[in-house]
Every structure is written in C-alpha cells, then in structure tokens.
C-alpha cells in the first residue's frame with residue numbers, strides 16, 4: 001500500500017465539478033508530480049488531502065487509515081505537511097521565528113534536524129535546530145530578517161522550511177518554484193531529491209516542466225478534474241492525451257513527440 005491513496009475523489013462546487021473521480025497515489029521516498037492546465041483541480045486535490053475541502057465522494061487513505069473525515073489539524077499532527085500556492089508566512093515575524101512557530105505547533109524536538117546533524121540533539125535551547133533547517137533550505141542568512149522583507153524566492157524556501165519544521169511524512173508542495181530563478185530552481189530540485197532520499201513522500205503541483213521532468217519519479221496529469229495519465233516522466237512527456245490537454249487539440253493526431261511542455265504551460269496568476 002502506498003503512503004497516500006486518493007481513491008475515486010469527486011469535488012463539486014455547485015455546478016462545477018472541480019475534481020472528477022481522481023485516483024492516484026504518492027509514496028515514501030518518491031517525488032510525485034501532479035500537473036495539469038490552470039483550473040484542472042490540482043489545488044482542490046491538495047485541499048482534499050489536507051482536509052481543507054471535504055470531497056463530495058471518494059476516500060483519502062494515509063498510512064493505511066481512512067482519513068477522509070479527519071480534521072486538518074489531526075492530519076497535520078500525523079505528518080501531512082504542505083506549502084501554499086500563495087505565500088502564507090507571518091510577515092511581521094522574522095524568518096527564524098516563522099519556523100519556530102511551526103516547530104512549536106508540532107511540539108517536541110525536530111527529528112529531521114537531528115538526522116542531519118546528531119550534535120543538535122544535545123542542544124535543548126537556542127536556535128540551533130531551526131538554524132540547521134534554515135541552512136538546509138539555504139536561507140540561513142535571512143534568519144533575522146522580517147518575513148515580509150525577503151525576496152519572493154526566499155519566501156518560497158521559508159514556506160518549505162516551515163513545512164519541514166513539522167516533520168512531515170508526506171509533503172505537499174503547491175507551485176513551489178514560482179518566484180525562484182533558474183539557479184535557485186536547480187538547487188531546489190536537489191533539495192527535494194535529498195528529502196525524498198531521507199524517506200519523505202513529496203507530492204508536488206508545479207508548472208515548471210523542466211523541474212517536474214527532472215525530479216519526479218511519477219507524474220499524474222489532471223485535466224478538467226480527471227486523471228488522464230499517470231506514469232514516469234518519459235511516458236508522460238510522450239502521451240498524446242497529455243499533449244492534447246495542454247494544447248487543446250481535438251483531433252487525436254500525434255502533433256509532436258518532442259513537445260516542450262514548458263513553453264505551453266502558463267504559470268498560475270498569483271492574486
């Protein structure tokens with residue numbers, strides 16, 4: 001059984017079916033991509049997995065338990081962490097305090113930092129654990145800055161640090177690379193691979209196809225709320241249904257096998 005199983009989930013908003021019988025999985029040690037055109041239902045799927053949105057029908061299973069009716073905080077406590085498409089950090093707090101708040105909500109020592117540097121276990125007070133985490137995501141130099149004064153790319157990484165401070169088994173990332181430049185995106189990809197190697201299950205909504213294709217073990221493609229393809233990057237890239245979904249072709253012809261999805265996937269508008 002996979003760590004996360006989304007099973008036949010439907011979400012209706014009035015007359016709009018945002019998610020239509022979606023079934024997919026994400027597993028420990030793997031990076032799983034959830035991609036699709038704007039409005040396909042990706043964020044709604046995340047909300048169903050974290051408990052922010054009740055599905056109209058269908059189930060969410062996590063670590064062999066049916067969590068469909070669990071509230072958000074219970075899921076978080078059991079290791080489902082996320083970042084948001086819109087940045088959600090506390091602007092008036094420092095970067096370090098933003099991470100501290102997340103860690104304090106979770107409670108207890110930070111297992112993740114302990115794994116990184118065993119010496120951290122000995123330090124019961126001070127900022128060491130948090131600074132290790134900030135170091136790990138590459139924003140230590142901003143530790144004392146207010147969160148509303150840092151560049152967007154750094155704020156994205158702060159979101160990641162806050163999610164990691166809760167020691168997630170399952171990490172949901174919604175558009176994590178928006179606002180990162182190319183170099184930052186490459187480093188970010190390496191960081192994700194590293195986290196997966198440590199056993200975290202990563203489920204990522206992302207419009208940067210280069211990043212998705214480079215880091216994902218598996219990809220699920222949503223279109224109008226339905227999963228239209230699932231598989232490893234190479235298979236997804238060449239899947240005619242996926243190419244049609246992104247291009248809007250209706251004739252079913254294989255227009256190009258070397259389609260560069262990057263060029264045709266529009267970034268989501270931040271509001």
Ligand SMILES: Nc1ncnc2c1ncn2[C@@H]1O[C@H](COP(=O)(O)OP(=O)(O)O)[C@@H](O)[C@H]1O
Nearest residue numbers: 013016018036037038039040041042043044045
């Ligand atoms: N709270 C809501 N109320 C009504 N419609 C919504 C709500 N959230 C999302 N939708 C609609 O559901 C569809 C899927 O949205 P969303 O999950 O945000 O897509 P994506 O993240 O793939 O861009 C869209 O048509 C969107 O307008």
Ligand SMILES: [Mg+2]
Nearest residue numbers: 042043085268
């Ligand atoms: Mg979205």
